[in-house]
Amino acid sequence: MTDRITGLTLSSVTLPLKHAISDAKVFTGRQRPMTEVAFLFAEVRTESGLEGVGFGYSKRAGGPAQFAHAREVAPDLIGEDPNDIQRLWTKLVWAGASVGRSGASTQAIAAIDVALWDLKAKRAGLSLAKLLGAHRDSVRCYDTSGGFLHEPIEQVLANATASLASGIGGIKIKVGHPSAAVDLARVRAVREHIGAETPLMVDANQQWDRPTAQRIGRALEEFGLVWIEEPLDAYDAEGHAALARSLDTAIASGEMLTSVAEHHELIRHGAVDIIQPDAPRIGGITQFLRLAGLAEHANLIMAPHFAMEIHAHLAAAYPHEPWIEHFDWLHPLFDERLEIRDGRIHLSDRPGLGVTISDQARKWTVDRADLGAPV
Template sequence: MPVITTATAQLVDVAVETLRTDAVQQFVKQETIVVDLTTDDGGTGTGYSYTIGTGGNSVLELLRRSLLPLLPGRDARCVEQLWHTLHAATHATTVGVITSLALAAVDTALWDLRCRRVGEPLWRLAGGYRQRVPLYDTEHGWLHLDADDLVAGAVDARAKGWSGTKIKVGRPTVADDTARLRAVREAVGPSFSVMVDANQAFTGAEAVQRARAFDELDLGWFEEPLPADDLAGHERLVAATTIPVAVGESLSSIRQFAEYLRRGAATIVQPDVARVGGITPWLKVAHLAEACNVAVAPHFLMELHVSLVAAVPNGRTVEHIPQLRAITSREMTIEGGQAVAPDEPGIGIAWDRDAMDDRRVA
């Protein structure tokens, strides 16, 4: 059996490529937590997770002190067993995003190792439903941008054959948000998807008010309208609007997703591999959503999520926000307006080790 011999972690800071703002925060940098595993038969696997500016050192310390020491001597093929072993070892800090981020870095490394061992790409080993998936733009929809900039970004995405664009909302007035969205809708026409994202900024009453104002704009979804732990608020909003309500990037366990789906409080789910604890739980969320006839449109991490959206039948689309270009030697492939899942063995990310070394902070 392939026995894990070494397990190491590092923290690499990656600057944002453009100013990114939403209703509650600014994306300062990506703290990238990278885990490398080796086995006694020469196998290797690399996984990662991230934060958007704070907390990376906490994740790194949890890995170094509590999780990575448990891996040497274990069978690398037993991914499910190892995930549960590590989860149990951090029982006092679960459910929680710091623990999920640490688990994800290990789990993605184990999947990378697994795929390499059998000579298969992630998209096929995780399900193999299709290789090409629709793509939508977020990079040109940030909250600080004016209507002209939003329109230019949306028109460009449409010209490339992408499926849609996402606009951040949460300006001080309903009229301001609505005017920006109306400008985009009028520019791209009715057949191009326009989604909105509030980043948990609204109260229940505000979310209902904005949803009613947005109703005429034929939106693809209303993302994170409320704080993620306001399950009842999301349930009321779904009942009050015809706009699909998208939730999930800030949920960190399968059971949280299950409760949202059980109560009909989300009509699109958006699991994030890093924040939900890895590929292993991400796939469970996706299949849970499939059983409820709900689509999956994951948050961020396009270089990894392209393979997972391709793997499952209810994968809807991939969010285009470039962030790994500074530490990889190859970008995600886009052909004919669609994202193409990598076909080489592994999770499909070509790391540039020299660039990572230059940006390593711990």
């Protein structure tokens, strides 16, 4: 059914974190602890009365830039048929082509793109996963939010216990501490605490050089990890490939890349066993689906990064059994919750993404633009 976009609302929302968060980038002096996350929400309205909701985000700097770019290019959608998502993505890219096809510009488009897919699924009366063609109605999940380096190991162990008791299936902890001995002691403590059969992953957040990654990677082999994440700089495809060939433990990366082309370099080099795209970072669902085709062709496992409200649907539609990263940080932004039990996130049958923006998120709005017909 032909429809027309009549208006959009863009909202910049600042989510305060309960505690300052530190991973290896903080311990090595590259970043300050993270105290908030900036979200860009897009609400797209049509003449038929439907509304689609999408979002993107930026940790630390970048939120205002995403909002400003979206506000500039979004008016080009007024009067367009929202069904033509791929064409509209291209139109928005070319509207801001002078600032590139990756990074903040396409991350700004991502929120709108997600809203258009949400809208399309709602029109069909289907969840987004069903619209895309789901392979499963639940996805394996692991927790990250309880394993950061700023927390003493006793708290990490307590967090792991609580996560597993809540139905989450695996535990990921941060490594990349300036002391390799500290890293190994923390991993050993968690492995002994959760047992040999519980899936355990580690994430170095790009903080090792090649020799260090090789040495610590070998030392980690005894713990039976599901993967070692971002052991090297995210753009070091050759280094990741060499590491993947030399270690038994799977290598995972991709979350920091901001385009399909950058992920293709990982795939082309055989740099990862597990690819970790982030739909809001690479330009939305339209681009994620392009990447998913490449990853499937390469027979890669997929473990999308963050934003589980979006990625649960995309992972459910990926042919090979994936993983989803669980973060509880985003809970205050939405009225709904994903169901978690038996180690898996279970998708609801609510149309679209199945989420609505909460009143609390509205209160955290720091900037807003209403485009086209009034709300």
